[in-house]
Amino acid sequence: MSQTSSHSRTCKFHSQFSLLILILLLSFGAVSAAHAETLFQRSSVLMQQLAAKATPGDYSFVVLGDSRGNEAVFKKALSVAATYRPLFILHGGDYSDKGSDEETRKFLSLVESTVPAIPVFVVFGNHESPAVFEKLVAPRQYRFGSKRLGLRVLVVDNAGEELKAPELSFLEKELATAPQATFLAMHVPPETSRWRGHTFTDGASELARVIASSGPVQASFFAHSHVYDRDLFGGKPAFISGGAGAPLAWMSRYGERVYHIIVVRVKNGRASYQMVPLK
Template sequence: MNRGTRAKLMLLGVLLPALAVADADLYRISWRSDPATSMVIGWNQVSGTSPEVRYDTVDHGQKAIAYSMRQTPDRVVAYREMTNHFVRLENLKPSTAYYFVICDSEGVGRRLWFRTAPATPESFTFIAGGDSRSNPEPRRRGNRLVAKFRPLFVLFGGDYTVYGSAQQWKGWLSDWQLTISDDGRIYPIIATHGNHENADLLMMSNLFDTPNPDQYFGLNIGGPLMRVWVLNSELEDKKPAAVPAQQSWIERDLPAHKDAQWKVAAYHRPMRPHTSAKAEGLSRIAAWAQLFYDNGMDLVIESDTHMVKRSFPVRPSEEEGSYESFIRDDAKGIVFIGEGSWGAPTRPRDDDKPWTMASDSFHQFKWIQVDSSEMLIRTVRFDHCNEVEALGDNDLFREPRNALFWEPDSGKTLRLPFDVSHPTYHRPME
């Protein structure tokens, strides 16, 4: 072997390991236990064997051997023509950045990172929306905005695709990669089951490794600062035997967390849709409305209708002055927001109530800032997403330049606790 050939072989030996890439894709992360100390890392394993997650609080890029911790998958599910792998990380540090790569027999994957939730009351932002369905362009615009707003998590209200087929889910998860920020930060999704997932009630479990296969659960964010209750509005039609168990659980869990400063509920189909063609949610009103009010629920996030709404604070009532089961109660009422439209075809807002604060119809999600004194809710339009500034980790509460916010007559920002005298509220002209 001559010297030139030997040199070429040595160079090839150096380059090949650097070029080897793990064959994993369709990344997603979620929570199934304490958001301050855990994270589920999910992906589709295309080929290769012996995959594992290597992770650390120090960024080692793609130098896999330098990561101090490693874990093999806790769960593998062949589903919708994907091989979904889930690693359930536990005993993490709160409010901490964790960097990770997926390694397998074929190499090392992309370096990504996430941040755990705080364990004590600290300010944070989150995004809430739903109903992306299979409209790729508006769906992608919303996803790109997630990467720019950099929330602590995304609360997704269901109806991800039209039928939940393999092709549609692979397309949805491919588009979800657009939510990853340029520096590789990936955001947890709290997944809600919608009626377009009714082909399989295990869909959320098999794709996001959710805490409960019947898709109802609660999570604390920031310790006692906020608790989120995710409920399944589809059990009544698809698994009626599970309805009493869900009801029994929420009746126990709400009073068990009475000390949560902010109480937030999310489910798919509204109690009182703001589109006239949609059926009223009478069973949900009967099961949850008074229960929510009695236990001090602050905010309810609904989807399904493909339009935009915010209500005044309301309480359940059939007294004089009430309308469709509710009456305005600024002092102790519940605020309802929604209703989907993360890309699904928009519907008319033709069923407002006397207690509706504002409504409209366009593609959007809610950007919600939470701290110990107030919750600020803004509706982000998906227009001109490419021109929107990307926030940095040091300025997560500032409105990004060029972001378009809904500005109804009542004002751009819905503030809780609600107070008509607060400058965020604009009293409509008489």
């Protein structure tokens, strides 16, 4: 064999080997990117797929919250929620005790194994870690919905027991163009004449003003207190749903000490609400 031929084959081998390495690296990158997606990103894609097929005049979604510490109850909450064939599930926060990476991955695994075909959107709770939450779960402030259904849900972070100016500005801006069926969600409930304790006051009056002045807002959802309760805030229905697994409040001035979910049915653009106990 000539020296030239041998050199040619060696070069060809090196070229093919380099191409193989490049393909493997690209494949690894694609897999890594897929795993890097957050629950919010996956749910957003799924939400649009489901919204495209939903009946605009009649659809439902489920609200629940505070699932930390009891996987059995949380799994039951998800399973019961699924029987209502919801467009999505809204989790009001506190899926973890300390917000660790391990706890978060266990939460995600349980969600994805129990309700793989249902979008799940999560509110940032006071037990969550900002870094872990944003890396794996969702932004702390976001919106989702469907133009086709005339639906929008606005989620903000008040886990520090206050609602700051940036969050209020976000709500005001979004509500200026909000569709008929718009809902708000945050973790800590505001202080009202009924809700005293385990609530927030800084920014609460401003929030009430924003809600009262916005026709499209139909209801607000909160968690944090491990009970179910309903009140009016800003002249609109407001709910506490903190019964998806965390230890129920041993004593409370308000609400029902019950594990539960809330089923929200939007019919012809107007919402109705049903608390469903987990038996």
